[in-house]
Amino acid sequence: MEKVYDHRKTEKKWYQFWEKSEFFRPRFNPKKSPYTIIMPPPNANGELHVGHATFIAVEDILIRYHRMRGQPSLWLPGADHAGILTQVVYERELEKQGKTRFDLGREEFYRQTYQFTMKNKKHMEAQLKALGASCDWTRERFTLEPEITKAVYTTFKDLYEEGLIYRGERIINWCTRCGTALSDLEVEHEEKKGKLWHLKYPIKNSKRKAQSVKFITVATTRPETMLGDTAVAVNPSDKRYENLIGQSVILPLTKREIPIIADPVVDPDFGTGAVKVTPGHDPVDFEIGQKHQLEIISVIGQAGQMTKEAGRFAQIKIAEAREKVIKALEKEGFLERTEDYTYSVGVCERCREVVEPLISKQWFIKIQPLAEKALQAVKKGDIKILPKRFEKIYFNWLENIRDWCISRQIWWGQRLPVYYCQELNNSECKVKNGIFVSVDPPNECPHCNSAKLEQDPDTLDTWFSSGQWPYTALGWPKKQQADSRKQRAAKISDFDYFYPTSVMETGYDILFFWVARMVMLGLYATGKPPFHTVFLHGLVRDENGKKMSKSRGNVIDPLTVAEKYGADAVRLALVFGTSPGNDINLGESKIKGMRNFTNKLWNIGRFILSNKPPVQRSRICKACVPANGKSQDEKEDRWVLGELEKTKEKVTKDIENYRFGQAAEELYDFIWHKFADKYIEHSKGRREESQPILEKVFEESLRLLHPFMPFITEELWQKLPNKTSESIMVASWPD
């Protein structure tokens, strides 16, 4: 054995061995309850980052542990097409060639993005393997493969036919760069320094009597939207405006007459207590408009410029229009004053462009009924969220949820399974507006048999498909699909056997985006919770707790450090001393420390395995050591075996309770400071006698350590003179 452990000589070798031996594939056994983790499918548009490495470290611990406990354990890998993000990434690639997606056209763009995605996916698979993920590659899935898409369409159709998916013209978040609608979650809010403009709206007929015109003053951060105002609202209990309610104002610049209305959402203490209402460009105003049946005027278009409704400001970009409107208002004496103001603007999560609320015809999920069940599932304890504090956050989100806009005006993704019959004069089609949903591409309209059909050009929100991942990846709804011959004989499909899954392990940042949606859609489509436990890990930050980002230059690339220090070291560094749900600070020094531990382990092995075999290799167990031997040696023996027992107990309990950081510390402390520093040092004076105990403690330590550090433990296991299985992966967990 070399003096220093070289991970480069072992890691690849053992991964290939495991995969070839089919150790990653669970053996179907109807008598045993399976253990299943569906891997959060990485986005197939780039490299794996340290966040991926975290879930690999944690999920692989769980899977390897349960596998060693004898459960048929499935860790199902996959990749996500990641809708808008991938489209943005590939558009940037095109930009380098001076092209846009429109130069390619929809089909060609899709084809190229598909190729790009496949290339990335392949690369990511290699990265997952390099990090030691013991997932079942024979079951790997991709969100855009036909089977998955069909399953996603099936759910869409069911929801549509139950009236839970509808098409509506409503106010949505619009990204002018991406040219698509976004859900509320895809909009991030940024603080921005701007102005609060106070505008004076003249009250109609107010100058008949007096010389001076009476005004009502409203404040706004977006003066250009005043062109689309269709009311001024005040609080009904506001004494100041009591007698103005019901009157109207003449909207400056447009000369339109709009009413003064009363609505309780208006806060009388904010600003002047009077607010301009622009139902076309503000979500709150939209709701006020609905309540009071106000006209909707869209003055901002999808390209980020003023529409013809904006009159003389038409075609002008928003920012410029803002200045021009202010100038015009000032000139005409409608600008009362201006003050500095910090407000928040919505920006597109993917491209950071400012998001415009505007009216558009989109597809929505009526979410309340689904949310209610998702709430109950956690409240009743059918699903446990760990750490528990996230349950509260989950409840809060679901209790205040709004309908989910699921249509996107992008090309990359699953196209809506919605078709429009062009024979709208047919009576049956008239009733249904010629709209129908079909899982398979239809040849004709189901109502009038017309072949003149058009498919909706929109694509589905990527989270609508990933929200169904736990069951679509397992082959739902095609029940016959089974993996092994035994399964087929028992007529049990993967879905039957492995669903509901055991644990959903992911970062807390996608609790809403993904976890909550999986619960809602899983309960809806399968009638069962998609998993029993949600375990949320923290986000990885740099060694000073700062967010990792390319611009800061503090990014740790997991593959680079794995190459340098070994995948085992990186994985251990990601769990050692961490606690559930709390962020993880990671610096290279920590990884280096863990690398040192792998070397320590290696040298413990080198010491024990290079010892001459003992004169007689007696069977070692606690009972074999004289229970009340009085010699120092016997005390040492009993001590180390007792410590081993304690460690086994603690580590097992820690893993069962998801305290991986604690478990790692226990193992580190026992192996290094108790076993090596104390017992082994002491054994040097009586090597032959202590050899059986050395071997026993070493062998069990390797098994305990294996879920955390799979590679080095396998390498050492293979060197054991009396190993009990052909791989440590399939050895039993020490009890």
Add this chain to the structure above:
RNA sequence: GGGCUCGUAGCUCAGUUGGUCCAGAGCGCCUCGUUUACACCGAGGAGGCCAGAGGUUCAAAUCCUCUCGAGCCCACCA
């Protein structure tokens, strides 16, 4: 506006239902040591009124209240 997390050794963090690992680990620092497992090492050491104040208790880093600091998430802040 609502909610969450954190504040423990110079730095980064553990500390499970309050008591027999309760004051810990890694990195860093100091002294010594190249004894045939390991210098990616060993032996020893310095260093913390567990943010502050009050309370509950026989007993609190651990539970409760408040204060002060740091960060994060949600929200219809015109």
